[in-house]
Amino acid sequence: MPIRNSVILEPDRLHTLVERFMERPAFSFDIETFGPNRNVPTQNVANWMSLATDGIAVAIPFGHPNGDVLLSKATKKKNKSTGKFDPIPAVYDDPPEQMLPSEVFSILKPLFFAEDKIKIAHNATFDLISTAKYWGEIAPPQYSDTIVLQWLLDENMKQKGLKDLVKRYYKVDYDTENVGKCVEAHPFSKVGHYAFMDAKYTWLLWKKFQKRIHDQGLVNVRRLEEDVLGVLLDMGITGAPVDQLAMQELVRDMSARLVDIEADIYRAAGQQFNLNAPAQKAGVLYAPKKDGGQGLRPTKPTDGGKKKRESGQELEWKDYSTDADSLEKHENNAVVKKLLEYAEVSKLLDYPLSYLGIEGDPKKPCRIFDGRIHADFVQYGTVTGRFSCREPNLQNIPRPDTELGKRIRGLFVAPAGYKLVVADYGQIELVVLAHFIGRGDLYKGFHNGVDPHSATAAALMGVDPQEFMARVKSGDRTCIDFRQVAKGINFAVVYGAGPDKVASMAKISVKEAKRFMEMHQKLFPEIYRFKEEVVRVCRSRRPPYIRTLLGRKRRLPLILSQNNGLRMGAERQAVNSLIQGSAADLIKLAMIRLNNSLPDEIRLILSVHDELVVLAPEDRAEEAACLVKEAMLGEGIQKLLRVPLSSDVKIVDRWSEAK
Incomplete structure (x- = not known):
């Protein structure tokens, strides 16, 4: 097939390719991964790398399991013990002989570690961290990320995935089967074509975006985002240490507390009902007391209720909202008070469960590896410039001024011989x-x-x-x-x-x-x-x-x-x-300043809104605190503002102790 001409299987061809790429100032790349933790870049396993620059695009396999000849189709077989149907993957003939990952990454290292080369990817933090484990270190700057550039050009665009942008700008749909979701399930040439196109169009998008960034006057903020990308790489690789035993204990305590609160709700309501069914809750809360309800006055229709009202229909109790805003208007009611407590505890229970995962549920995997959480801080996840976070989300950590909020933050702990240095901007x-x-x-x-x-x-x-x-x-x-x-x-x-x-x-x-x-x-x-x-x-x-x-x-x-x-x-x-x-601009600038000043033994591990958390050896914690303060408040950042910045810096063992 034609794609085979762009697939590199031999070391000599790869060496020649690297020499050609070294003549260019920039290149794009993409990595394909597999395994149970394919979406966790510190843990996944790579089996394809693709590269592109002006006039060149190639795909490099190093462990793809399938050839191109289908021997048996994918099917399902009933599992007698579970009663569910387990998938049986398709079987292909043997793939062509490929290089070992160690050989591929060794040959590619001079290209990726050339400090004058711009390394471009679409969602670059994932690809750069995924490759770092093969070299034992992160490839040095310079970096660029086409998804971040698109976000800077139009933060309101919902679909910024690579294939979405290729369809939008080039009217090309090169992947109708979502090959990247499970590359090991597809034949060799199909994955080769997919990987080739990923790198090729990442390069073309990057070229397209250059003039637009300049024309819209976004050069400085682009530089800020590309510099902070390097900080996120270090944070992602380092991870945030957690107390897993305390986390498990918290899950047990909160689960038991939910049972008690549920019983209190039923006693206060005088009846049992499904706490997770809004219609049933609405009936209990809003129905007249003579009908067994609480007789509360509903204030906010649901979306369905609004449509009924617009069409002239009469609303029922189930057509009114029971969300937190609606309930808070009746917080003195005994049932409402307990429902709000139940909702709060349920929400907070989700935090440790999202970290620990649920055993046997592939959709809720454990996110703790070697005692650390390596969350993905997303530059392009909001319209304002603030970070969002995923797998797991650490940006929605509860406020520190609540009992349960302190317990969640208390799960993040400095290992023996280390301290956490925690700082946040005052009323930024x-x-x-x-x-x-x-x-x-x-x-x-x-x-x-x-x-x-x-x-x-x-x-x-x-x-x-x-x-x-x-x-x-x-x-x-x-x-x-x-x-x-x-x-x-x-x-x-x-x-x-x-x-x-x-x-x-x-x-x-x-x-x-x-x-x-x-x-x-x-x-x-x-x-x-x-x-x-x-x-x-x-x-x-x-x-x-x-x-x-x-x-x-x-x-x-x-x-x-x-x-x-x-x-x-x-x-x-x-x-x-x-x-x-503007607050997001400042915290990102502070992160860059801090990361540039930190010695190797001291690492920035978390950025949550206006707060930074640094991990430092115990005997260097005071030094780390001074570096944090200078990064956040020094002349290089204070000169941007007409009012004085302030920052509260604490040295603690657990994150919860900072406030």
Whole structure:
């Protein structure tokens, strides 16, 4: 078959190929993996590598099990012990003789370790970490990632997979069977063609994106993302150490607690029902007391309920939502109180279960290897520039100011002889807001050492900020309550939340929340003028967009919508994206600065929103703390802002001890 001409089977051809690639400044590559942990780059096994550059594209097999002649088709056979049908894979003739992985990676090493060569992949963290185990180290920078470039060019695009982009830009569909999901199930030439096309189109996309990045003024933020990619590689290889025994104990405790809460719910409701069936919950909560319900007033229809209402149909109890927002409006009800507790514990139980996995369930594998979690921090997973995280998700770790949140964080622990150095930015989003405004009480407060929640609360109370802080420190209940109100209002300013959310956060009535929000608007007019200006500037551009501190674009076409709901949502996103996106710029810059300054014995292992976690030998923990502080607060980053940055740095044994 023609593809065989582009498949490299002999060492001499591979040596010649490397010489040709060494003449080029950049190349793309892609790796195919198999095995039970094929999606975990530190653990998977590779059996194909493909490479491309100007005028060249090849695929290199080193362990593909199949030839091209089908001897027997894939089928299924019933398992007598389980009663399920187990798959029986197709059988092919023998494949051509291939090089050993060690030989392939040895020949390729000079190319990958040439520091003047740009190494390009689509989802590069996966491919670079997958190859690192074969060399015993990560290939050095420079790096580029076509999925990240596409994200910088259009963060709103949903489908950014390689095959999706090839269909979009080249009208080519080269894989209708999802070959990469299980390469070992397919014949040799089919996988060779698939691997060849992956590398070829990654290269073509990279070439296509160069001018677009330049034309959209994204060169600086592209450099930021390509530099932070190197940090993610180190984090991914190092992993975060966890206490597996404590994790198993937590699962047992929380599972038992769920059983107790479930019994409490049934006692409070006077009946049993399916806690995971929203329709049954709605009946118990909203039906009249004479019919055995709680008689609560429903406030929010489900999506189905909205459609029924629009069509003029009368709504039933099951047509109303029982989500957390709906239940929190009735949190004094005994059944609701226990349902909220049940939901919280169930959600938190998901964390250790997602780490430990469920034995025998291939869809829920264990994510702990040699006592560490190697999570995938995704650069392109949000529209604002923040990281997302997967396999498992460590970005949704519970807040440290809750009992269960502390227990989850307590599972991340320094091994014997090591310490965790934990640092987070102080109120980074409000710092960014104050920087952009450049005046007013919020801005002055940062310069005078007053935290923004205290500055807001003091203004609402009409007292001096320093006096207010002293009263909070002395335990003045009124001041403490006002600070909670201020915290809710500041949250609303950044995220565009309404009085319902402020009321919930501050434990006050919606009426009181509205009153305080109106007071805030009068006391801090510069904030609201700034928000209006952000929206105005965004609307004036074609297409509409805002730019973050370091030049990241957030495109918001719906800000021109005639639909009030869509337009107002986009207006909120314009402000939030400017603030959150700029905060993301800063934390990524801090990570790069930190990683560049760390000696080999000290490693950055986690980045969760505005928080960094570093693993250091015990006798170098103080040194690590100084390096972290300099990376986050030093002149190279502080010069970007008109208000002072702050960071709280702690040296601990468990992550939970940092707050």
